[in-house]
Amino acid sequence: MDDRYANFNEKRMHIFSELVKRYWNGTLNNEDDLNDLAYDVKNKYGFRNDEMIFIKDHIRIAMGLDPNGENEFKDELSKIKIHKEINLPVIANIEGPCEYCKENPCQCSIFEKYEAPIYNRSNDPIIVNNKCINCGYCASRCDFGAISDKIEFIPLIDLLKNDDIPVFAAVAPAIVGQFGENITMGQLRTALKMIGFKDMVEVALFADILTIKEALEFNHLVKTEEDFFLTSCCCPVWFNMIKNNYPYIYKHLSPSVSPMIASGRILKKLYSNAKVVFIAPCIAKKAEAKEADLKGAIDYVLNFRELNEIFNALDINLENLPSDEKDQASFGGRVYGRTGGVSFSVKTVVNRLEPTRVIKLKAKKVDGVSGCKHILDALRNGVKISSNFIEGMGCSGGCVGGPRTNIDAEKAVRLINEFGEDSFILTPFDNLNVMKILKQLGISNIEEIMENNEIKKLLSRE
Known part of the structure; x- marks a missing residue:
């Protein structure tokens, strides 16, 4: 060597x-x-x-x-x-x-x-x-x-130094604990504001919105024991595997964009001239933000290791910063960062929307590229599976196992669960922040997510 x-x-x-x-x-x-x-x-x-x-x-x-x-x-x-x-x-x-x-x-x-x-x-x-x-x-x-x-x-540096352009930091749910177990989200918000961001927004909030959309889609599409639904939320690796290699299965995939794309589209709808930077453990998100039908929602993508280096380079000591706390997302949205988080969150909303539903949501959660490939091959080959909601995450453990994390996945899962439990909002259905955003977009009730053309455009792929 x-x-x-x-x-x-x-x-x-x-x-x-x-x-x-x-x-x-x-x-x-x-x-x-x-x-x-x-x-x-x-x-x-x-x-x-x-x-x-x-x-x-x-x-x-x-x-x-x-x-x-x-x-x-x-x-x-x-x-x-x-x-x-x-x-x-x-x-x-x-x-x-x-x-x-x-x-x-x-x-x-x-x-x-x-x-x-x-x-x-x-x-x-x-x-x-x-x-x-x-x-x-x-x-x-x-x-x-x-x-x-x-x-x-x-x-991005010139934009952060330009007071006329609001730049939002949209942080992935997996960010919890990545900069120290005792570093709060409020301290991260303070640090990001110090380097020029207008505010830090939990992408888990937009995961809450998409959870409701996918719950409504599940109720609409899964009517028999033979029907199944593949979530497209979160993981571009999972989405690309299906799109590029499993055309038959592709029709079972939700048309929803990822919470990252939803965050950028909605923030830019609410704040004119805004720029949005997504911060995650993922390299694949850099490519997703540049896909032809998604381009423009997210301006830049940073990962946790890069952000840690930025704080060090600019002599920002997170431990010494005051904490600017905001409770934006539900428990369900916050656990999107680990395997099974999407399934759990969507199931809570399905049960709230149709408590007497005959065909219950039965989730299959797979992670790692090999695990994703195994379940997709089984579906393509007609293998009977007992699940009707299939969640795939390209990294082992989910986003917490991404290639640019600062801590090991097992510790990250524990911290994500604890942060989710700290939320005063149990499920996406209970999140008043969701309703506030939807009202600003002209929607007065949950069901309109599937009917309003403007919101469908924001939350769906072409």
Whole structure:
């Protein structure tokens, strides 16, 4: 193993941290400043002169740009200032480090073929984009820097410093405990406001809205013992698996967007000129936000590791901050971050909507790509299953097992459950915040979610 490339995920975060400090403080203004950063990285980790392209490509990726294999910086900073848009693909391959990797078999090829976007490796990784489901595990597990996901914070800095543009931080339910077991959501809200966000909003609130929608859909579509319903909430890996590989099953999939997309669409409907940043443990969400029929709802996606590095780079100590607490979501919405959370939440609403229902909701919860593939293969092959509501999460344990978390999944599940229990709102059906938002969108009762064209457009895929 070559020491220069070993543990490169940590070195990558150092590059990002330095970018944040220098751009935030106004000392990153031209190509010479970028070159200074590249040479600082080279000297810190002992890279050779002929490896400068590798370093510069990682600087580009940490700026949200595509690697281009060029030894000279040209218009990278002007692209950030003018375009501010992060383009697909979100996962990029970088030439060079594969030749130093001594792993046998290659780290990239040990994954199940269906799961990994890496199908071949010679001197460089090869990404087969039409088969990639954007799970992100190739980027998180390749510790030589051959594969990496773009970081979307540097283009956001100018917006955060612009008082005329409201920027909302929409945080995934899995965020609880990711920055310290004793760090409250209120302290996170304070920290995010300190760096320029107008407010922090629980995406669990929008999960509550979608829970009601999917409960209504379940009641409408599941009428016999043979009927079944696949939730599309939350996980783009699960959705992409079904859409790309199981056309017969696709018709059983809910047309709902994810809570992430719903949060962006609704916040932008309520606040003109707003920008929305989603914060999650997920790499796949970066790709979901850029899908053609979803694009525009979410402007940038950050993950928990990136946000932790931002706080460190800007010398923000969460433990010392006052707590700005708001109770926005129900227990049901808050447990969306772990396996079974969606099923539990939808079931509570189905039981409230139709307490005498003959065909009860019987959930099947699967997680991990292999687990998802197993149940989808069974359904495709006509295997009889006893469940009529099927929830799939691409990561083991649910979102808490995502590739960019700060704590282990088992601990995260416990903290999510505790945070859910702290809510004064038991189910999405009881959430007055939901009704307040729906009234602002012109809806006076729950059933109109399925009938009002405006809300259907906000909450559904095309």
